[in-house]
Amino acid sequence: MALLSRKGTLFMLFLFSIFLLSASASNGSGEEEEEEFWEELLLKPLPDRKVLSHFHFQNEAPLSDSFARHHHLFPKSIAQLVKKFHIKAMELSFTQGRWNYERWGGFDPISSHNAKPPGVELWAVFDVPPHQVDASWKDLTHALSGLFCASINFLESSTTYSAPKWTFQSALGSLRYGTLPREAVCTENLTPWLKLLPCRDKAGLSALMDRPSIYKSFYHSQRLHLTQAKTGADPKNSRVVLEQTLTVVLQPNILTGGTNYVSEAKMQPSWSLSSIFGRKINVERGLVTQLENLQSSTATFAANGTNLDDFGRNVGFELSVNPDRVLKEVEKSSSILYEYPIKVHKDSEQFDLGITWKHPVIWSTPHAPLYASRFLMGSGNERGAIAICMKSTESTQGLVAANYVDQRCNFQVNVLQIVPWYIKVYYHTLQLFVDEKPQVLTDFVERMRVSPSEDKVSPGLMELVLKLPCEVKSAVLNIEFDKGFLHIDEYPPDANQGFDIPSAIISFPDFNAGLQFSDNSISKTPMLSKLQERSPVISYTEVLLVPLTTPDFSMPYNVITITCTVFALYFGSLLNALRRRVGEEERCLNDKGNTQLFQFLHPKTQVT
């Protein structure tokens, strides 16, 4: 922690608003029968003058007899999916852009849960016997594909999904994982996602989702996370929790505050809700109308730094609306969360929170223990190598400081790498360099699970559990591969662009991404409890683009044409030879010769 504060002032700024909507399914049969809905928004200024906005919608329904048949708030289509395919847990994300782990952080719940690989990522855990899991997965991909207007159905093929065991803790054999790195995400995917909300984007926080603002953002990721929460011993008491989140990193339009222009370049941009989204939260009665049991709706807002005690004066910024509640993070980054209940602001016409910076502030966000990146090595169309490079950040340095007494301080790193079958990885070539020195694998690898790829059947999967010393500076994993050949119909359109290798997942189970707030007694909203939840730190590497040898796609047609020409020539000459009349030709030739001789001798005479 000491190291952290030495880096300078550290700032986090949160805001969120909560709405609760609930509908009781039957009169007086108890709390279990209730369907509930919350919506929250978290805003956080990022060090590189951008703003992170994180929408969080949570829908809960009891898993009763009428589940998937009669619903008040919970989306029926999702409930039917859960019931039909016996889904225990599922996550689907659509992402455009890449999360910048260096600048936007990698050690908080937001980045750990919401920083996703580009394109589509889907994993699901099924509650079916092992031999039915694959069939359920295939059906699920088709259903989701229809529901979200995306080509998720490409994940149906066994070459695109795999069953990792260690990376996802909820696994236990019936988990399937697949990604589509090249899927383009746009508004046609957002609309069906919004349709799952009770009021779509007609009311509430989702009304803020201005499509141009979202799609010109640096990063946006829409996520749908399904879990079953058990409330008691009886399985009938469990509830299905559907979380929908949209994480957007935006560049706010700078509000010219009228301060001196010299410092403006160094200043963090001041912004408000309306300057980010072009809209304000409509607190007019409509928004909250549906919400009968509206409880504390809050908007929070956090700041931190060295001068925590007198907020508002020394932190260097000003908020346009006074927060209802202030929460302080104590363990990691000492950030502050400001909470704004929307119900309190009901009287005013519109709620437009703004922040104005008073003097330049520089801070950095907490990083994941190791900063991971991945790249390709080698040249040519024959072979190459994949390298995963992990560099230590201030978090591991902090760990060293904390565990200085214990000489044998280690921490665990899980690596999951999935490669398509046409990248033929030689697992025996796996090399590990720690601090740029080659090392014996067994010294650092605690466990390893490899399922080699099978041509046109399954992708290759490698899971590694590494134990790295705390004082590690860098660790590089290196593995060689051969490039395979595909059948001509297996090439995608635009094959010359190259083939994507899905992101590797690096997780740190020894590190807890959750935040710890000073005051734990107060009522928790779903997002607050999500932020406090203990969960491992997860980060994704880049997607790699491997150029493969592509055939001349017009070749089959050329072959047909050449064959036909050869046939034509053959038959033509054969028939010509058969039809030749040698005697007649000679006679003709002779006749011709005679005529020519006669003409030569009597040039003036006409031959008749």
Add this chain to the structure above:
Amino acid sequence: MELDPKTMRTTKPGIKPVILTLIVPFSFILGFPLLWKSVEIYRSPLPFCGIEAFSSQLDSKPLHFRCQFQAMFLGFNFTASNDVAEAIINKMSLLNPNSSQCGNCGAYEVSVVIDSGTSCMRTENSKAQCPFKCGEEVAFFGGKLSDENVDELLRGCLGNVDGGGNVYSVVVVNGGDKEAEVRAVVGKYRHAWILGGVLEEKALSRVAEIFAKVFMNGRSEGDSIRAKFMPVGADGRIVLSFSLLNAEPRDWIYDWNFREIDEILLQPVIQSLQPIANITVESQVLYHTQKSSFSYWDEVLGSHISSTKDLPFFVDSNEWHLDTSVAAGGRSKVLQLLVYIPSAKECPLQLELPNGDLSNTNGFISRVIHLAFKFSLLNMWGGGVVWNPQSCIKDLESKDPPRHMISTQVFLSLMNCHCLVTRQLNEVSVFHRDSHNVWELDVLSQNHVCLNLYSCAATLGSLSRLVMISLEAAKFAQSNASAGIYDASAVSSRQARALAEDSFFHPSVMSISYYSYWHSVSIYAPYFLLVIKPVILPVLSEWKRYKQENMKFVAWKAKAKVT
């Protein structure tokens, strides 16, 4: 003799080169079927004959059900019972001339029991006991018992009469008093009764009428033409999807406890319709579902009017996400049934029929004014009801909008009002009579057996039948139908149809339909086009040359003859 070598020749031209050049294209032609066969898509051998026979049999000999009718005359003095049966059959055939249609009773048997009090006569085919066991009671209590009680009483008596339980009976009780009012009641089960002073001749025609119009056609008196079948999906399933649409939740929010409605109201109907269709019910509540058609304010009626002509715009599929039933995969039928709550701005909302009248609003209850409409345009789609809250005034004082529950009673009246469900679930007038009528179900299942068999035959015929089981099921349905087991025949006919549809969507059949003729032409054209030139041209030129040479020979021969 002079020989001009340009126009004449002395020898007959040789046919060899022509034959040689002909052999090559000829071998091509011979090889063509081989090629054609090799690029052909494999189709499994199908029982063409069986399918042909089945569909031609359906065409030539429409499916008829075996129907047994039984008339019981208590307190009548007919002379010969066989004549009475004859007379009834004659009258029935007059009343129902197109009995040759599919699904009708083909050859119907009418048995007669005449109990005059002192003597009892019956036709040979009658199974009823003579004297009729409950005759006395019905005659005695006739006027005093309620209809329900008479119904149950007759069920008790007639239930023992037949084994299969599919005999339709009419009991005519002569009240003795010629002035007494004549009442004809059709019961819940397969029987009807006529009470009062009836003359013999009149009694006969009433009995024939009940047989022909009610039991055979499922048409109760005074009712207009009913729909012939239920919109069952090709796989024999229907999903009833109920949606409660809150146009503007800022004004008021309505909710319902559909689980209760489902259990109390819908499950009994669904159970009784089980042989015909596998029905599932689901529901959802939607918010912010504005309609996209405009309504106008009518000063006289004091309400907003929306024309039914705008119904296609009324249902705004863009904003109303109704189409979200994963349960109904593939070929299942989803019927959308909507309850629309207008916003305060548009309350009360009434619908105007194309003829200018307001849609019939016969169901007033204390708290709400409601108005229902039948989506005639969207017959196979479902239906909807506009439900206006009682007071259309928005409560400006309260900050939160009022929340209401639609109770089971209100829902019942909503459905009752214009039989939203009964229209779609067809004749089974469950909500009219608080329970379903067995004879109506009979007619419904008869219609369905017909429909299913016909569509099964058509589907099979069009794709050259893939599945034998389908046929067997259809045949089983037929034999059951002629044996009079309606439920079993409905089940197997449904199965037959579902299997037929399954075979249609079989991947091998799909590939056949996607691999078009022109596709194969375009693949093989380059090959044939290139090769065809050197193969065909020599034949032509050789043939031309042969004809020329032959002419020369003919000319020389003619000249030789002259000289």
